[in-house]
Amino acid sequence: MQAELLVRARHLSLTLGKRQILDDISFELSRAEITTIIGPNGAGKTTLTNIVNGLIGNFEGEIERMPGLRIGYLPQKVYVNTLMPLSVERLLQLTYSPTDQELDRALAQTEVAYLKQRQVRSLSEGELKRVLLARTTLGQPDLIVLDEPTAGVDVSGEIRMYQLIGELRDQLQCAVLLVSHDLHLVMSQTDQVLCLNQHLCCSGLPESVSQHPEYLALFGQQASDSIAIYTHHHDHEHDVSGESSGHRHD
């Protein structure tokens, strides 16, 4: 069965001044699929997600969104104001007015129900990320856009975070567009990989992308090997660094 198509982007390009940020990018996002954008710093990953979001409008090419598409967004750098007294509950009510049930369900889904009454400024980075992830699920989104959701989260937290994202996808039946640096960790949850470096180097299933020459040129054989490990042995979390054995660091 063909999954419902939510977003179709064709030949997206963006030039700022003389700098080419994005060059002829095409892809599709489908319901209940997780798409991961990987690429080096400055590859245009955040820019691309902002085009999908509608935050950037001055691009060339075309993007079609399913009519009435609802998007939940977790930005890369969320500077949450520490000068303002704000409970987690209130943070979730900033722009939506969820019912109590919706609010509790959202927090429970990302395993942070116990934080409901806490002040946002007292949260750790990992806790904040989970609360914000819960926030993106309010308002029944069709698509959740997560820009490096695990930045500042420790490795075991990262693994759990990606599992949570997979669970959210299953429960909400929404599409997920994920930007990540953590190639190896993210792969097991991903249906489609877009390998980006201004242009689309390669795209497809994680296993095929990891063998693509352009991918290897960007990230090296080592990264590819660690993905191979990850797609086949999900429980070997101690090999996460992709380094040779005996170099564990905690």
Add this chain to the structure above:
Amino acid sequence: MFLVNPRGIGMTEWLDDFVVRAVIAGLIMVAIAAPMGCLMVWQRLAFLSDTLGHAAVMGVGLGLLLQVQPIFGVLAVALLIVFSLSRVTSFNTALSETTLAIISHTGLAGGIILVGLLPAHTVNLEAILFGDLLATTIDDLVTLLVTTVLLLFVLLHNWRSFVAVSVSREIAQAEGIEVRKVQFLMYIMIALLVAVMMKVMGVLLIAAMLVIPTTSARLFSRSPEQMVFISGVYGLGALAGGITGSFQFDWQTGPAIVVSATLLLLLTLGVTRSFKPHLE
């Protein structure tokens, strides 16, 4: 004798007392300084009010040179500054401290020179710099009241957006709030606020009244609205201290209010420190 002396009859007689006028002006100021102060502290814009305050001296000088009410000169300069700032700052960069410092001190320096060109008796520089609450006229009261009601109306109408933008511009933007518009509205409101508060606080001390009671309130508030309310209470305390000091000991009003506000902050700090383990 209504036509001859309209202020002599019932309704406004009590306003003839300069202390009453000072108290009313102070109360109106506290009512608007609390919510505006909180928003500015949340959005790290306190320095902008300081800049507009310093540059207001230029506005006063211009107003006097052009023989219009100083407050219009101040408003014109403040609006000019916020318009230019909103042009040069992009969506996600905070206002640069360097830019603000340059505007601030150039405005102050230029203003002092302008004021110096005027005949000495036309302008009381000290009142401009440090406020002159006890000299509040009925006209001042009307200006203050009208502006405050206007600002409070805009605040109430846009409160949700203001809070959302304060929490995180990125999230607010992604969830359909037009951050740039909200930001610009906020700048204009600050310009108005500075023009109005100048009379009470003096241009150099406006930012203090926006920041200090707010900081006290932040120590034990649990929600944005609670912080606004508690700031108001601290503002009232500072005002009471300031007016008392001013009336009893002939201190200048603005400085007396600021010192009272800081004393209250220190007191609160002492108390919350000793009870810290119980708070959170």
